[in-house]
Structure formats: C-alpha cells, structure tokens
Amino acid sequence: MASILQRQKSSILDRPLSKGKAEVNLSTFALLFSEMVQYCQSRVYTVPELQNKLTEMGHHVGVRMLDILFLRERTFKREVKLLNMLLFIKTNLWKTLFGKEADKLEHANDDERTYYIIEKEPLLNKFISVPKDKSSLNCASFMAGIIEAVLNGCNFPAKVTTHWHKGTTFMIKFDESVIARDKTVDGR
Amino acid sequence: MSRQTVRSGDPRKVSAELFTLTYGALVSQLVKDYENVDEVNKQLDKLGYNMGIRLIEDFLARSNVGRCHDLRETADVIAKVGFKMFLGIVPTVSNWSPSGDEFSLLLDNNPLTDFVELPEGQSNLEYSSILCGVLRGALEMVQMEVNVWFVQDQLKGDNTTEIRVKFIRRLEDAVPVGED
Amino acid sequence: MTVFNLYIFDRNGTCLYYVEWNRKKHSGIASQEEEFKLMYGMIFSIKSFVNRISPSDLKDGFSSFKTSRYKCNFYETPSGLKFILNTDLNVGNIRDVLHQLYSNIYVEYVVKNPLCELGQPIKSDLFKTKLDEYVRNLPIFATKTN
Numbered sequence: 001m002a003s004i005l006q007r008q009k010s011s012i013l014d015r016p017l018s019k020g021k022a023e024v025n026l027s028t029f030a031l032l033f034s035e036m037v038q039y040c041q042s043r044v045y046t047v048p049e050l051q052n053k054l055t056e057m058g059h060h061v062g063v064r065m066l067d068i069l070f071l072r073e074r075t076f077k078r079e080v081k082l083l084n085m086l087l088f089i090k091t092n093l094w095k096t097l098f099g100k101e102a103d104k105l106e107h108a109n110d111d112e113r114t115y116y117i118i119e120k121e122p123l124l125n126k127f128i129s130v131p132k133d134k135s136s137l138n139c140a141s142f143m144a145g146i147i148e149a150v151l152n153g154c155n156f157p158a159k160v161t162t163h164w165h166k167g168t169t170f171m172i173k174f175d176e177s178v179i180a181r182d183k184t185v186d187g188r
Numbered sequence: 189m190s191r192q193t194v195r196s197g198d199p200r201k202v203s204a205e206l207f208t209l210t211y212g213a214l215v216s217q218l219v220k221d222y223e224n225v226d227e228v229n230k231q232l233d234k235l236g237y238n239m240g241i242r243l244i245e246d247f248l249a250r251s252n253v254g255r256c257h258d259l260r261e262t263a264d265v266i267a268k269v270g271f272k273m274f275l276g277i278v279p280t281v282s283n284w285s286p287s288g289d290e291f292s293l294l295l296d297n298n299p300l301t302d303f304v305e306l307p308e309g310q311s312n313l314e315y316s317s318i319l320c321g322v323l324r325g326a327l328e329m330v331q332m333e334v335n336v337w338f339v340q341d342q343l344k345g346d347n348t349t350e351i352r353v354k355f356i357r358r359l360e361d362a363v364p365v366g367e368d
Numbered sequence: 369m370t371v372f373n374l375y376i377f378d379r380n381g382t383c384l385y386y387v388e389w390n391r392k393k394h395s396g397i398a399s400q401e402e403e404f405k406l407m408y409g410m411i412f413s414i415k416s417f418v419n420r421i422s423p424s425d426l427k428d429g430f431s432s433f434k435t436s437r438y439k440c441n442f443y444e445t446p447s448g449l450k451f452i453l454n455t456d457l458n459v460g461n462i463r464d465v466l467h468q469l470y471s472n473i474y475v476e477y478v479v480k481n482p483l484c485e486l487g488q489p490i491k492s493d494l495f496k497t498k499l500d501e502y503v504r505n506l507p508i509f510a511t512k513t514n
Contacts, residue, residue, distance in 0.1 A: 022204035024299060027246045027480065028274040029202045029210070034242070034482035035235045036214050041482075043221065053217075060213035061206070064303065068205060097206045099198075123202065127480035129494030139482075142210075241486060242479045248445050249471030254427075255446050329379075329447040361448060362380045364409040 030127050037128075037139050047134055051141040051162065058145015065146060066153045069096060078154065082174070082182040085156055086115055089147060097146075098123050103167070113174045117147070120167035138162040144170050204276075208302045215315060229314040236321020237328075244326035247273065255330070259355050260284075262332070263291050266323070266353075275299050279351075292339065295349040306343055315343055319351060331359040369508045372438060372454040374499075376474070378487055379448025381408045384478075385490045389503065391454075411442060411450060431463060445470055459508045473499050 040053040069092060070078075079085040090102045108114035122140045130137050144160040147170055151158045157175040162168060214235070218228045247253075251269050256262040263281045272278050277299065283292040300316045314320075320336035327334050333356040340346035373388035383404035397403045411430075418430040432441045439459055443451045443466035451466045477495040478484045484492050503509060 022276070022299070023198070023201035024204050024207045024276055025274050026200050026202045027243070029207045030480045031239045031242050031246070032207065032211060032214070034480060035239050036210070037482040038238070039214070039217075039231075039235060057210075057213040057217055060216055061209040064209050064212070065205070068303075097203050099201075099203070127476065128483060129477065129481055129492040131483060131491065132493075134483075244447055245445070245449070245470075245475050245479045248447055249467075249475040253446075331448075361412075364381050364405065364412050 026123075033124060033139075033142070034127070036142075047137045050137065054139060054141040055145035055148065055160075058142040058147075059149040060145075061142075062146035062149025063153055065093065065096070066150050069093065080185055082156065082178065085151070085154060086117075086172075089150060090117060093146075093150060111173075113176070113179055115172045115174075117170045117172065118166050118168070119143075119170070122168045125168060136164070138164055138168060140168045140170070147172065204299055204302070208299060208304075211300050211318070212304065215313075219310070219313070225310065225312045229312075229317050232314065232317045233321040233324075236318035236323075237325035238321075239318070240322040240325020240327075241329050243274065243322060244329040247326070248330075259288060259291070262327075263293075263353070267293060270326075283350075283352075285354075290352065290354045293351045293353065295351070298342065298349050301343055304343065311344065314338055314341075316341065316349070323351070323353060328359065331361070333357050333359055369458045369510055370456045371459075371503055371506070371509050372456070374454075374503070375404065375407055375450075375452040376490075377404075377408050377411075377450040377452070379450075380487065381405075381412075382487060383408070383489065384449075384487075385495075385499075387496075387499065389509070407452065408450075411452060415442075415444075428463070431461070441466065443467060443470070449474070455508060462508065465506060465508070469499070469502060473502055 036057065037050075037054070040050055040057075044050050044053055073092070079088055086105055090105045094100060094102045102117050103120050104116070104118040106116045106118065108116065119140070122143060124140045124143055125138065128139055141162045144162045148158060148160040151160070151172070151174075156178050158178065159173045161171045161173075163171055215228075215232065218231050219225075222228050222231060247270060251273065253265055253269060256265055267279045267281050271293075277295060277297065279293040279295045281291055282294055284290070298316060300319070304315060306313060306315065317338065320338065323336045324334055335354040335356060337352050338350070339352045340348055340350040342349045370390045372391040374386070375383060376385040378384055383401075386400070386404065395403055397406065414433070415430045419426055429444070430442055432439055434440075434457060437457070439455050439457055441453045441455060441459070441462050443463055449470065451469060453462065453466060453469075455462070473495065477492060477498055478490055479486070481492055481494070484490060484495070490496075
C-alpha cells in the first residue's frame, strides 16, 4: 500500500491542453452514445424523463467544453451580448464539437426571450430511428444539455428544449433578467 | 472574435473532446446512480460488452479482416486494426504467457482518460473498464470467449496502461432445432 | 434479372428480418416461422456439409446454389450473421452486394441505432426504408429485362 502512495502521480495539470484537433471514429462515438441512451432508458419510465436524463448528462459535457474553449482560445473574451453569445454557440461550439456550424439561428416572432438553433440532421440523431410509440423522443436532448450548460456558465441563464421541427430545433428560452440586462448593454 | 480550431471535417470522424467528455458524463452518471464502486465497474464492463457486440460488426464491415487463425494473429489485429480504427491508437502487444493463451495490450495514452483525474476515495474505480467489456463482447461475436482485465492503469499512477486478455475457449455456432 | 426475397439470420438462428419483392408464389408452409426455421436449417446443413467434403480448407465456403428457376445467394459474416437473397438465374456472384447490404445498411441502421436491440427481429423503419431503397436500386433488381 505504501508503495502505491509513494508513487508520483503526474498531475493532469502538468500536461498541455490538447489543441482540439484530435479526432476519433464516428462509430466509436455513435456506439458510446447509443449505450448511454439505452442505459438512461433502463433507468426511467417516460420519454420526458429520458430526455431530462440525457440533458443532465449533456451538462457535464457543456461545463467542461466551455472551460476548454476559453482556455484554448485565449483571445476570446467573455461575451456580454446575447446575440454574440448565441453566435458563439452556433459557430465556435458547434465547429469544435461537430466540425461544422449549426444550420440556423432564429429569433421567435412572438417572444423576445425565445431563440431557435436549428440543425437539420444532428449527428446525435444520425443513426437513431424513433419507434412510433415514442415519436416525441429526440436524443439530441443531450446537445440541449450542452448548450444549456454553456449558456448558464456564461451567465446567460436559459432553458433549452429539443423539438422535432425542421429537423431538430433547440428552443432556447432565456431568463427575463438576461433580456433586461441585454437591453441596458444595448443602450450604452 | 477567436481563433478557430480547425478539424479535418471528415464526416466519419468526431471531435475527440466530445467523445472523451461524453464518456466522462456516462461514468459520472454511473457514480451518481450506484453508490458502490464495484457496481460501477461492473456496469461499465457491461456497457462495454454491449458496445463490443455492436462494434465488432462495424469492424468486420469496414476492415477486410477475415477469420484469424490463432491468438497471435487475433492480438495483432486487435491492436493494429481494431484500436487504430476506433480509438486512433496502436497498443503494443506483449507479455505472452508461456502457453500462448494470454497476452497484454500496452497503451501509451488512453483517449478515454484525457482530462481525467480520479477523485479521492474513488481509487477503486476502474475508469476505463469499458474497454475490457468491449474486447470481451467483440471477441465473443467471433466465437472467442475471453477474460479481460486491467493490470496497470496510468490513472492510478502506473507507468503504463496494461490490459490483459486471456483466451478461455472457442464458441460454437448455434445448431438448429432438431439437428445433430 | 430480379430479386425475390431476403432473409437475415443471426448466429442463434433467429430470423432478424424478412422481406420480399417479386416473390409471386409462396412455399405453402403454414407459418412464416416454420419457413424461417427450415431455411435456417437447410443453410446450416449445406454450410457444414460443404465444408466437410471439401478437399482443402475452404476460404469463403458455401456462397450459392441454383435450381432451374432461382438462385439462392448466401453471405455470412465472421460474427455469424447470415444474409440469404433469392434471385433469378441471371444474377452472377453477388457477394459484394450482400457485403454492402451488411456494412452500409445493417451496420449503419441497426447496429448503431440504440433503439434496435441486437438478436431481436428488426422493427426500425429507417432500416426498412434504406434496405428497400438499396435493393430496388441494384442493377440485379431490374424486373423488365430479358
């Protein structure tokens, strides 16, 4: 036991942060994600519960992804403006994760708190065919969790939900406080 | 606004960070769901097994590897084709047992454990034991029953990560009902 | 040329999928399950006997047989999945076609789909559609030639 304790662990902090260019096979990821979905499914009863669980797991990734992006892209200053923040997600976050920008970013006509990020064919859904009895299930909820964690981490509290619309639509509903703050920032 | 990280844009590849963090999310979920570390290890191995029985199909579909003739060939294919295809690394095959039914895979770096440090009190967590399950599941589908376990793990302060594979027996195809 | 029907079995003999295109006459066997069982049994026997009587080690083993009316094409993966495609007699060696069916359709839409349980009959609509599309676009599918 003593010898184990004495062994010098090389700390994770001693290693350089990766440049983010490393890639793994899509199949490996798809199979891992597939196991995650099945695992979650075995622990819950309903589709909304399943989606919540996936969203929760997405948070884990989002929080860390945010740190990595900030650390690596040092010139990047914290976004204070809502629109820039959304563009950061649509562009930087998406490119880092999926190698492409998200297809579309839209603002709801009838609600200033609501924005949509639309992805016609999300990578996460590429191999999933949803059975008829679970037609509302959208496993891209995992991505919704990532977005939500990134927004919350940047102090833009919001709720992100997933919908089957024009492919997959991530509906981002910001806190009142975010909209109010953005207006004062705009006013300057 | 910021420097872009440029990836190859190969549609058959995905960011290693997304993969590593997603695996991390799974492990931390398991740690939350099961209080017992042994149970977490068991679950990881089981999820790995489920991955393995699927992964082997993808492997067979995309590599032109036919049936292996002996365990040495199998070991080579696992390291040079399998690990390379799915994780982008090539472990070293070594430490053969005298009877030739056991070997080790030595990993210099393990993509599953980038960004990972075992928290205090989790030193029994076999963080990467999913790999053991994957190997067991994949080999079972090509009619080989094996035992797989971690001998050394860099996460625990060892110099290298060593996975041990022991061949148990060859499995037979299912005989249809009513045939001899 | 034309394609009649397709059976996919796993290594336990479970029929994972069955579909027919230009099959005009049925075997008359009471239940479909019974037909699957007989098909699997026949293939299993041919396969093992063909290997046994071979003068030297067979590489790919049994790949097809012909009758005066149809050709039964067989492809097996090292993981024991069996693809059986019945076609008319003008169809040549279609090992590649069946391998493609395995790698581009089965692996992509069943193996990687978390909602498809392996070893159980395939219910995925995505798989069904892609498979149908693939087979209908094969040159060997053309029904109005000759």
